[in-house]
Every structure is written in C-alpha cells, then in structure tokens.
Amino acid sequence: MISFITNFTSAIESLAKVHRLLPWLIAYVLLLFLPNLITATFGEYYVDLANRCCLFILLAVGLNIVKGFCGQVTVGHIGLYAIGAVTSALLAQNYGLPFWLSAPLAILVTCFAGLVVGLPSVRLEGAYLALATLGLGESVRIMIAVTPALGSSTGIMMIPAPTIGDYVIESFDHYFYLVMTAAIIGIYFSFVILNSSTGRAFKAIREDVIAASVSGINVPFYKLLAFVISAIYAGLAGALFAHMPPGYLHHNNFTVIEMVTLLLMVVLGGIGNIWGGVVGAIVVTVIYDQTKDYYFYQPLIFGITMVFLVVFMPRGIGGVIEQAIVKRKFIEKHEEQNLGTS
Template identity: 60%
Template sequence: MAEQAASLRFIDATERGLTRLRAVHPLAPWLVAFLLLAPLPWVLLNTYHVFLANFICVMILLSVGLNIVKGFCGQVTVGHVGLYAIGAYTAAVMSVNFGMTFWMSLPIAVMVTLLAGAVVGIPSFRLEGAYLALVTLGLGESVRIFISATEYLGATNGFSGIPAPRIGDFRFDTYQKYYYLVMPVMLLGVFFSFRILRSRLGRGFMAVREDPVAAAAAGVNVRGHKMIAFLISAGYAGFAGALYAHMIPGYLNPRNFTVIEMVTLLLMVVLGGLGHIWGGVIGAIIVTIVYDITKDYYHYSLLLFGSVIVLTVLFMPKGIGGIIDRFIATRRFIAIREGRATRPGSDDAA
C-alpha cells in the first residue's frame, strides 16, 4: 500500500509539475529537458561513455523515426538501416569529394534520404505485412551491398576522412563537443515527433494502422498518410546518418549497416513500445547500452536481440512504454476507487 501511494504521489507530482511548466510556456518542459541533459559530458567521466551518449542520440533519432512509420502508421518496414546508410554516405561524399561543409552536406543528405524514403514508401500502397517487410528488407540490404561493391564509396574498406562540423573556428572534434550538436538535434527530433503524432496527422497515421478501410471511409487519405509517414521517418534517418558520418573518427563502413543493425533497431522500437510516443526513446537508450555491454559477443547478438524481440512481442506486446502506461492507469484506477480521486487521465501527462 505504502509503495502504491508513493508511486502514485510521484506520478501525480510529475504530472502537476509538467502541467505547471506547460502553463508557463508550452515549450518549458523541453527547455528543462535540455538543461537536464546539457551537463551530461561532465558527469560522465569516461570519454567512451560520452561517445556512447552521442551514439544513443543518433539511435534515438533513428528509432523515433522508425516508430512513426512502423509503430504509428503500422507499415512494417525492415529497410530503415538502408536509409540511415544513404544519409551517412551522402553526407560523407558531399563533404569529402565535393568539399562541402557539414551545414551543406546535412541538408543534402536529408534530401537524398527523403527521395530514397519515397522509393521505399511506394510499395506500401499495394503490399502489407510480411510482403512489405520483404520488399523493404531487400531495398535496405541492396543499399549495403551496393556500398560494399562500390570503390567510390570505399567498398568494404570503409570511407574515412569525413571532417568534423565547424562553426567559424570552432570545431566539433571531440565527443564532448559533438554532444552539443547531436543532443539538441535529438531533442528537436523527439519534440517534432511529439507535435506531429499528437496532431491531426498523427491521428490519421494511427487510423491507417488500425483499419485502412475505416480510415479511408472517415476521409483519411490512406496512401497520402503512408507516404508522409515514410518521408518523415526517412528524414529522421537522413539526420541520423549525416550526424553519424561527421562524428569522429569520421569513418563509415558497410559493416555498420547490416541486418544485425536492422534487428537492433527493430528491437529498440518493439521493446520501447510500438506506437508509444516514448517508445523509440526508451528503446534506443536501453538497447544501445545493452548492445555495447555485449559487444564482445557481437556474432551472437542477432540471436540475443532476435529472441528478445520474440519474447517482447509474446509477453509484452506494447513494450516498456505500454507497461508504464498500464502501471499509471492501474494506480490511478485504484486511487479513484479508494476515493482519493485524482484528475482523470489527461493523455499528454505521461
């Protein structure tokens, strides 16, 4: 009982805090999040951990994007790593071979990835479920194979010498500095996904996922929504790719874009909670850390992550995000039943 009361108090306090913050300004919670995340490179003593923080930010961008198309719009795409690779290699080629700065190579990488995203999105007009998964898997893998076979892109030796971004004389050439580039972008990305998913567009995505026929009958342009979802997720992959490419040591290798990475990425979204607004974020943090801890057993990671996906789907289909939701809902139900009524769930509290 005491524990329940405590957890309920914590949830309520968090909610009240958020509500109060939002009353000050709608963006205030995001500012607080930024201020909380800002000192991280000083808290983490080990440079390797700072690298990991950067990498997690990139992964969050990727998985939040994937969650939009897969979790919210319900399109089973398994080619997301291919888009990520396209973003990374475009940025690399633009900056190394064409001498562009990061501020030019980034938007170009995003645009090229958007185009690729449209190509991945078109099959979704006709295919569903496993068939769409197969086609997207093929597209994604063919990107990696194309890179491995192309001398211009460094083939299997990898692509090196990608310069760190700079503003004037300031270069983002350590992990500590790069963090202040990648963290704000990550935060913006999460913020955008919140805004999009809680709007008319996000509801349209969910309707397409739940029942395309009923969605269409309600006036939702199903193809249009599928395409927009693919484009948005591709945009995220483009950002993630370009940020990854320019991060020191500025080196890309097709081995970083294999099926194992794809499974890892899927696990992030599934474990975090498909269609849960925090799903991609929670999943990316947990899985990246576990991935890092188990790095010595890289060749078994497919086994590990694959079986965790299966177990997650079987035993907690809504992922960690769903469990948190359920926890909050149950606590509140108990509270209401016992007469300690709190406000009924405002859905943007979590």
C-alpha cells in the same frame, strides 16, 4: 516507481502550462551538463556512447512514426540511415561542402529514398511490405559494399568534422551538444506530429485502412508522408553519424544486426510509444556496447529477447507502464467512490 512517474508527468504538465516549450528547454539545459558528468564519473569513452545513444534515439523515434503511428511494417530503415550517412560523407569529402550544407542535402536525398521505400506501401500490406522494404534496405547495403565509389570494403575515411566559423567540432563532448540538440528536436517534433491532424490520420490508417479512407483520409498520401518523415529522421541521424569524430564509415555499420537492434529498441520500448522508443534506444545501445566482449552471442540474445518480448510483453516497457498508470487511476477513483458511499 509508478507514483514517481505520475508525479513527474504531472509536474511536467504544470510546467507546460506556463509555456509549452518550457519543459523541453529545462531538459535541454540539464542535458548540456551531461558530458561533463559522464566524463567525471565514467570517462570520455562513455560520452561517445551517449552520442551513439542520441543517434539511435533519432532512428528509433523516426521508425516509430512510420511503424507505431502509421502501422506500416518497414524493416529497411537502416538502408535510409546508410543513404543519409554515405551521401553526406561523399558530399563533404568530394565536393568540400561544409556539414551544414551536406547534411540538409543528405536529408533531401534520404527523403527521396524514403519516398521510394514508401511507394510499395501504397499497394502492399504487412508481410509483403516488410519483405519489400527489407529487400530495398539490403540492396542499399550491398550497393555500398560492392561499389568502390561508395566506399566498398575499405569504407570512407577522414570525413571532415562539422565546423562553426573556425571552430571544428571534433571532440566527443562537443559533438554531444550537436547530436543531443538533434535528438531533443526530433523527439519534440514527433510529439507535435502525433498530436496534429496528421498524427490522427496516421493512427486512423493504423487502426483500419478502409475506415480511414471512408473518413476522407487520403491513405496513399499519408502513408508516403509517414515514410518521408521517418526518412528525414534517418537521414539526419545518418549525416550526424558520418561526421561523428572518428569520421569513418563502413558498410558493416548497416547490417541486418543493426536493423535487429533498431527493431529491438522500438519493440522493447513499445510500438507507437515515443518515450518507450527513447528508453529502448538508450537501454539497447548501452547493453550492446557493454556486451561487446560476447560479440558472438549478441545476435542470439537479441533475437531471443525480441521473440520473447513479442510473445510475452507485446506492448513493451512503455505499454506496461501506461497500463499500470491507468490501473492505478482506476483504483484511486474507485476508492474515492467507496469512501463517498460509506
């Protein structure tokens, strides 16, 4: 397993030497065939599941930026997702804007909301911040639940699907191309951010705020930036969710349970590990969907899993694999040295 992963990464690295976008392009082209494959083997319903996986990948990757890179504990991320979804849905429904206009506007609004959520982070740390963001996220949901104009108890129905010219993207497998593209771009950009000076500033803030500020990093600015970037991801995911084929939004999509599954994705994959977050998103979404029959026990299982993950595997799947790779390299190096001396 580990050797497969190391071989795989080295193969990808050699591809990336040809052109840095080449591996992404190949992955994209391969994924274009996924809906056909899924429909042929499992059925069309699972394409819908794959769509939702892509949305949660976007959310998890976005949460990873603020949480994993920048070390700010936010648990109100689902509120941003809700803002993105509701804004885009209302713009499309009440003002007849096409998806290509309502989604960017929704992202803009979510950005602003992200700024508001991020503002407490300038002065607060850790648990304080967690509760402040939880309060904000939950207020968003309560607002949606009690205000009739935002859908309240009936939800928003008949949200128009995105169109290209005369063509309406309303089947699951065509929508997959849209969300998959968004997810791939999202993952790519999170790597770009991680490897840029911004990403290094985030990591410096995560490790030690005081040391970071002494090194000349504008801490409040970068904290807010992290929140805004993650809000862009959440807004995009929300807008895509609102226009997804059934075209139906309800505030039950944004409850604490959703927040817990989102947190579980990031924790399972390993906080701060991008691919870990992606794997976590896929695993949790699929398990969540497949265990729908045991709906009443789901929060219990998810909660307990989260507790045990934190206690026994704090670095998640990604962390464990990373450690195994490091260990393997270490052993190989030592074996070489031993051969040389004997």
